[in-house]
Amino acid sequence: MDQRREFALKALGTLNFRALCQEYGISAKTGYKWRERFLRQGLEGMGEESRRPRSSPQQLSEGQVCEMVKLKLM
Numbered sequence: 001m002d003q004r005r006e007f008a009l010k011a012l013g014t015l016n017f018r019a020l021c022q023e024y025g026i027s028a029k030t031g032y033k034w035r036e037r038f039l040r041q042g043l044e045g046m047g048e049e050s051r052r053p054r055s056s057p058q059q060l061s062e063g064q065v066c067e068m069v070k071l072k073l074m
Helices: 002-013 017-024 028-046 062-073
Strands: none
Touching: 002 017, 002 028, 017 028
16 A cells, blocks of 8 residues: 555656656556546545445345245245
8 A cells, every 4th residue: 555655646747647657666546546536535545445236236124025025934
């Protein structure tokens, strides 16, 4: 995470962004992602983020589950 913080701070002041990405051994896409996250969330946002979805679009609602239980008990 220290590398990300250092990169984000340097990225704000550099004119050659791609060269900075090469220096840190990351792709430009990753560099832009880190920079945008830093601008939105500050230094606290530079840690790893979970790739797990925040919700499941196929998950049944509570009402649907209750209805299924009622039908099964009949």
